[in-house]
Amino acid sequence: FVVPTATVSGASTRHTSSSLTMAAENAYHKKDFWIAPSILSADMAKLGQEVDNAMSAGADIVHFDVMDNHYVPNLTIGPLVCKGLRDHGVTNPIDVHLMVSPVDRIVGDFAEAGASFITFHPEASPHVDRTLGLIKSYGCKAGLVFNPATPLDHAKYVLDKVDIILLMSVNPGFGGQSFIPSTLDKLREARKMIDESGYDIRLEVDGGCGVANIKEIAEAGADMFVAGSAIFNNPRTEENYKETIDKMRSELADATIA
Numbered sequence: 001f002v003v004p005t006a007t008v009s010g011a012s013t014r015h016t017s018s019s020l021t022m023a024a025e026n027a028y029h030k031k032d033f034w035i036a037p038s039i040l041s042a043d044m045a046k047l048g049q050e051v052d053n054a055m056s057a058g059a060d061i062v063h064f065d066v067m068d069n070h071y072v073p074n075l076t077i078g079p080l081v082c083k084g085l086r087d088h089g090v091t092n093p094i095d096v097h098l099m100v101s102p103v104d105r106i107v108g109d110f111a112e113a114g115a116s117f118i119t120f121h122p123e124a125s126p127h128v129d130r131t132l133g134l135i136k137s138y139g140c141k142a143g144l145v146f147n148p149a150t151p152l153d154h155a156k157y158v159l160d161k162v163d164i165i166l167l168m169s170v171n172p173g174f175g176g177q178s179f180i181p182s183t184l185d186k187l188r189e190a191r192k193m194i195d196e197s198g199y200d201i202r203l204e205v206d207g208g209c210g211v212a213n214i215k216e217i218a219e220a221g222a223d224m225f226v227a228g229s230a231i232f233n234n235p236r237t238e239e240n241y242k243e244t245i246d247k248m249r250s251e252l253a254d255a256t257i258a
């Protein structure tokens, strides 16, 4: 049993059952769960303040959705906004989810704008291995994103270059959708693939995740949870965001990790 333990700054270590008791492993794993507010649901006119509030409320990493009205039917934000958040003073890692095609020509712009993680959909890039290498050449963590109906096959031959696997639990393009239940089986499959590989890879889930289902999602294998509408709801205050994040953490503390 291998516990992936990338730190928020991106450095990583590995612990095995020989060095930790099972109870300690579980405690370590739980402590290492990351909550990633999706700013798609934030008040865009006050984005810096919204991100500050979510991070002060106890979130770990900013989830930054980039949509191009081509690969997905919506249009959102680009490198300028990512740089704007850094200039505003955001120091938490920024997890850039590219829902764009083509991918490669925008990678450098996001790296220079302050992205920490850059993930993309394999269907959107004809040369997956090359795109992963390109992201890493800028010093960013690289990852693949799988839509609900896309099999995990694309990850198989490039696992050594993957820092994060993101499973979409809704069809990408919009916030506020319901979690697609078949994602739980896919999470179990991805968790098995990661653990058997021995690589230190984060398993992120995105879409319809909230207090009511985060425990079940963690038990299926995820260790990173994107939540948009569950966190950024009214009133738009740090206190309200903290209440939700605290509830999520308490659900995670109860999760039984296999």
Ligand SMILES: O=C(CO)[C@@H](O)[C@H](O)COP(=O)(O)O
Residues within 6 Å of the ligand: 038, 040, 041, 063, 065, 097, 170, 171, 172, 173, 174, 175, 176, 177, 206, 207, 208, 209, 226, 227, 228, 229, 230
């Ligand atoms: O990438 C996407 C949607 O394409 C997500 O990041 C959503 O923003 C998640 O929103 P909720 O389902 O949590 O409201």
